[in-house]
Amino acid sequence: MAGVPPKDSGKPETGNVTDDPAAGDEEGMALSEGVTEKEAVGEAEGEGMTEKEATAQVKGVAGAEVGGVGSSEDAGASEEPPETEQVTMKVWRGDPSGGAFVDYVLPRVEGEVVLDVVHRLQATQAHDLAARWNCKAGKCGSCSAEINGKPCLMCMTRMEELPGDTVTVAPMKTFPIIRDLVTDVTFNFVMARQIPAFRPKEPEPDGTYRMQQIDVNRIQEFHKCIECFLCQDVCHVIRDHEVNKLYYAGPRFFVRAAVLEMHPLDTIDRRDLLKEHLGLGFCNITKCCTEVCPEHIHITDNAIIPLKERVADSAYDPVAWLGRKIRGRRKARALEVLELAPAHAAPTSDDLRPAMATQDESGESASRDSAGAPDRSDGGNAGGEHGNNTGG
Amino acid sequence: MTTDNRHEPAAEYETHLVDVLVIGAGGAGLRAAIEAKERGLRTAVVCKSLFGKAHTVMAEGGIAAAMGNVYPEDNWQVHFRDTMRGGKMLNNWRMAQLHAQEAPDRIMELERWGALFDRTPEGKITQRDFGGHRYARLAHVGDRTGLELIRTLQYRAVDLGIDVFMEVKILRLISDSEGRISGAVGYYRATGEMVLFKAKATVIATGSIGKAWKFTSNSWESTGDGHAMAFWAGADMIDMEFVQFHPTGMVWPLSVRGLLVTEAVRGDGGALRNSEGTRFMFNYVPEMFRAETAETEEEADAWYEDHANNRRTPDLLPRDEVARAINSEVKAGRGSPHGGVFLDIASRRSPEFIKRRLPSMYTQFMELAGVDITKEPMEIGPTCHYVMGGIRVDAETAATTVPGLFAAGEAAAGLHGANRLGGNSLSDLVVFGRRAGIGASDFAEGRSGEPEPDKGQAAEAVGAALAPLDGKPGEDPYALHAELQNSMHDLAGIIRTGSELEQALERLDEFDERLERIAADGGRQYNPAWNLATDLPSMVTVARLTASGGLERKESRGGHTRDDFPTADPEFGKVNVAQRRRNGRHEVVQEPLPQMPKELQALFEEDKH
Numbered sequence A: 001m002a003g004v005p006p007k008d009s010g011k012p013e014t015g016n017v018t019d020d021p022a023a024g025d026e027e028g029m030a031l032s033e034g035v036t037e038k039e040a041v042g043e044a045e046g047e048g049m050t051e052k053e054a055t056a057q058v059k060g061v062a063g064a065e066v067g068g069v070g071s072s073e074d075a076g077a078s079e080e081p082p083e084t085e086q087v088t089m090k091v092w093r094g095d096p097s098g099g100a101f102v103d104y105v106l107p108r109v110e111g112e113v114v115l116d117v118v119h120r121l122q123a124t125q126a127h128d129l130a131a132r133w134n135c136k137a138g139k140c141g142s143c144s145a146e147i148n149g150k151p152c153l154m155c156m157t158r159m160e161e162l163p164g165d166t167v168t169v170a171p172m173k174t175f176p177i178i179r180d181l182v183t184d185v186t187f188n189f190v191m192a193r194q195i196p197a198f199r200p201k202e203p204e205p206d207g208t209y210r211m212q213q214i215d216v217n218r219i220q221e222f223h224k225c226i227e228c229f230l231c232q233d234v235c236h237v238i239r240d241h242e243v244n245k246l247y248y249a250g251p252r253f254f255v256r257a258a259v260l261e262m263h264p265l266d267t268i269d270r271r272d273l274l275k276e277h278l279g280l281g282f283c284n285i286t287k288c289c290t291e292v293c294p295e296h297i298h299i300t301d302n303a304i305i306p307l308k309e310r311v312a313d314s315a316y317d318p319v320a321w322l323g324r325k326i327r328g329r330r331k332a333r334a335l336e337v338l339e340l341a342p343a344h345a346a347p348t349s350d351d352l353r354p355a356m357a358t359q360d361e362s363g364e365s366a367s368r369d370s371a372g373a374p375d376r377s378d379g380g381n382a383g384g385e386h387g388n389n390t391g392g
Numbered sequence B: 001m002t003t004d005n006r007h008e009p010a011a012e013y014e015t016h017l018v019d020v021l022v023i024g025a026g027g028a029g030l031r032a033a034i035e036a037k038e039r040g041l042r043t044a045v046v047c048k049s050l051f052g053k054a055h056t057v058m059a060e061g062g063i064a065a066a067m068g069n070v071y072p073e074d075n076w077q078v079h080f081r082d083t084m085r086g087g088k089m090l091n092n093w094r095m096a097q098l099h100a101q102e103a104p105d106r107i108m109e110l111e112r113w114g115a116l117f118d119r120t121p122e123g124k125i126t127q128r129d130f131g132g133h134r135y136a137r138l139a140h141v142g143d144r145t146g147l148e149l150i151r152t153l154q155y156r157a158v159d160l161g162i163d164v165f166m167e168v169k170i171l172r173l174i175s176d177s178e179g180r181i182s183g184a185v186g187y188y189r190a191t192g193e194m195v196l197f198k199a200k201a202t203v204i205a206t207g208s209i210g211k212a213w214k215f216t217s218n219s220w221e222s223t224g225d226g227h228a229m230a231f232w233a234g235a236d237m238i239d240m241e242f243v244q245f246h247p248t249g250m251v252w253p254l255s256v257r258g259l260l261v262t263e264a265v266r267g268d269g270g271a272l273r274n275s276e277g278t279r280f281m282f283n284y285v286p287e288m289f290r291a292e293t294a295e296t297e298e299e300a301d302a303w304y305e306d307h308a309n310n311r312r313t314p315d316l317l318p319r320d321e322v323a324r325a326i327n328s329e330v331k332a333g334r335g336s337p338h339g340g341v342f343l344d345i346a347s348r349r350s351p352e353f354i355k356r357r358l359p360s361m362y363t364q365f366m367e368l369a370g371v372d373i374t375k376e377p378m379e380i381g382p383t384c385h386y387v388m389g390g391i392r393v394d395a396e397t398a399a400t401t402v403p404g405l406f407a408a409g410e411a412a413a414g415l416h417g418a419n420r421l422g423g424n425s426l427s428d429l430v431v432f433g434r435r436a437g438i439g440a441s442d443f444a445e446g447r448s449g450e451p452e453p454d455k456g457q458a459a460e461a462v463g464a465a466l467a468p469l470d471g472k473p474g475e476d477p478y479a480l481h482a483e484l485q486n487s488m489h490d491l492a493g494i495i496r497t498g499s500e501l502e503q504a505l506e507r508l509d510e511f512d513e514r515l516e517r518i519a520a521d522g523g524r525q526y527n528p529a530w531n532l533a534t535d536l537p538s539m540v541t542v543a544r545l546t547a548s549g550g551l552e553r554k555e556s557r558g559g560h561t562r563d564d565f566p567t568a569d570p571e572f573g574k575v576n577v578a579q580r581r582r583n584g585r586h587e588v589v590q591e592p593l594p595q596m597p598k599e600l601q602a603l604f605e606e607d608k609h
Ligand SMILES: Cc1cc2nc3c(=O)[nH]c(=O)nc-3n(C[C@H](O)[C@H](O)[C@H](O)COP(=O)(O)OP(=O)(O)OC[C@H]3O[C@@H](n4cnc5c(N)ncnc54)[C@H](O)[C@@H]3O)c2cc1C
Pocket: B023, B024, B025, B026, B027, B028, B029, B046, B047, B048, B049, B054, B055, B056, B057, B058, B059, B060, B061, B062, B063, B064, B145, B146, B168, B169, B170, B171, B186, B205, B206, B207, B208, B217, B218, B221, B225, B226, B260, B385, B386, B408, B409, B410, B411, B422, B423, B424, B425, B426, B427, B429
């Protein structure tokens, strides 16, 4: 195991390892003073005001409103933010060999989202806290995590909306840990390769395609997907049964398949593939995926159920089949297409095996379930390598 | 053992041999890789984030192309002319021409690969109005056009089986004994292990530099790595003084300050107002745009419905003009409570219209600021958004001035001149991404033998990258980054002066010294402190390029405004400021622009009437 010893354990004043009584409670709260100075720097980064900027006019006003978090240089920040309300962040820290929730206490700042607080932690108390993010606007799907036990985007979850003074942040449970809040989502990139791509019919004589807005509305809904993989995370078929990852594409890729199946220009029929290889039948329509989707895609109602109907159709409904024949719209079957496809579109099992971690093997897999999430208390699926150079 | 140097340090790294190495998986990088892969070349794409998360995903408003679907009068000449005028005539004319001519085909190609743009009633791709574009020209998907673009290219790349190395940070380009770029070295973020790519041709498509400024719409990836690596490798850089401050970034809450509010809000009817409720843009129409800009609110409002009989609203002047106007209003004490101005669409369009046309803006304000944009105006102000400057490239092939090295997208320069028009970047990515793919493939095919990147260069880059982890106490990367951002914001922001730029350069020299002592807590595995420590050298380098370019250009033009030289100087209108490293020295020189042929010049004479 090439695990790097978590350095933060060497600086106990910055955090309190919850599970370790030896770390002692007296350490846990020791940051209020020592941190203030660094804090000011961290806040200067995002929030300081300057003379020259457009905002100079209202410096006083804005400064007051945010509780005086002006930059140390030019706003003459007071050492102690007047707003003294504190929040405790319980953040899961660890690597494939195990980990635990660590408590960090820091002052609240108005208007922040959870990702802001994670960034403040990085700049002050936990320099090497691993977390993914990019857009900070709910557009890229990088910052998925489980906040107070609920899968959501860190950048779109406002601190003010979370109850109480303690917030737990845990990595997604369904995927193997890389470090802290970062998981190995290779599974998704492997699945993405299993679905034969879009193959359009011939364009109009003028070289363009005509499509009516009402015909594209529904698939445009699916195109909103930001690949945050929260739906994958919450789906019990793979969340609770690691082995199913070999046979099950998951809601994100049912949405992807639905895009292609319902695309007015596409010419491939992926129904037998969905049924025989991608595990559409395993989904028992619990709708948990729809509930967590930050893009509010109606994953179950608009993608999965219609796909299930189509698949049933292809298997049992001779009339529908006849109808398609008559309209001359026989699409090429995806399984045939796959046979002709290049090697990279080969079955999933080999690709996935290294990323699969069985709980029995890693033995002491640490619980990554968010504290205070009573419905999920079993062990997480720690362990495993991560082929990070996913071809895809 | 002594004779066999294959076991020297460089051979210890995981090594991949490819024909074309593409650094960056945004629109430009993916389009380049697709081209190379379709040619049958061994192609690898490397990116710092997960696949499909590049900055391009954040683009909102649309992709510009003179398809003429909404206004049949539109054609490439008009698009070309708009682009050149928006860029204050400093653009590389040939790039602007190729861009205007090829963009429509590239959009049709995206549709063939599965993109679904919004439609006109006749079922064609619809187009929307944007600043500086004479006709409604931006193909779009609501306000998430970048997502559509990247997903389409991403799945096209999956379909072709392109090798993607995600969450790998490239540190340095490496040349061979003849000075040809022959690969690059980097590390996996997850493990911290080093990886070496040997490549016959390398394409830089690393995007923006915005993270060197305090308030920015850019993500953590935009640290100017590609710009810096090319400069270190001896490539010519041009126009680095031109940084675009987008007029409409969020200003409140502070934690989202800088986050972009798409120009499509104005394209779809939103109006700018100051604290007195005045539509102040009518007072800031520059001479160059007076003839075609509405003088009254009535005319401006009528223009949205009827472009033929009305002149366009001044709210949609090019970005540099609008950003400066907002700056002046705020300075004059007519700003909004949090130091911006108001952008009002609530009183001008129905809630249904707003939610349908601008769904992600609606969510962004609702969820992050608790503001319902169908009921209240937004508070907005300028934010660092885009860099027009970058690596000098050949218009046809995207070749840089260093053999074996190509560049496309935001990392390359020339197309946008002194100021970019909205929507012209996404089209830039696909037009010149493709051309870079062709250029790099041609070069790779013409090169014989296995590329031999110099082992010493690789070892040096690796050594420098690992230094922050040596356990010695030193500079905190987060604090250094914050100071850098403050310095650039204060000394090389929207409005600049010579003395401040000089001060900026002095500070950057200090930062360079402090970088030597930078220290990161923790280990190599997915360690953001260390990752930031390895990004900082690039940021300091691009910051210096901007400051020294700005010092050299003693005039105000486009994205570069000098308080001490407040007007445009015709002499500076004839030159690019070029910068390069020669024999360890940093050269800053003025070089004449390429000359536009007569028939294109005529396009500009016509409109003088
Ligand atoms: C909020 C926002 C909205 C925008 N809206 C529009 C719009 O509506 N229309 C428009 O035309 N333009 C718009 N733009 C501009 C446009 O999106 C960008 O200019 C464009 O996406 C840049 O694309 P790119 O391919 O050059 O680089 P990017 O998409 O930025 O991709 C850069 C890639 O390089 C990789 N990379 C960087 N450094 C390294 C390294 N050292 N090693 C390995 N990989 C590296 C990154 O991981 C990433 O994959 C917008 C920009 C922003 C910020």
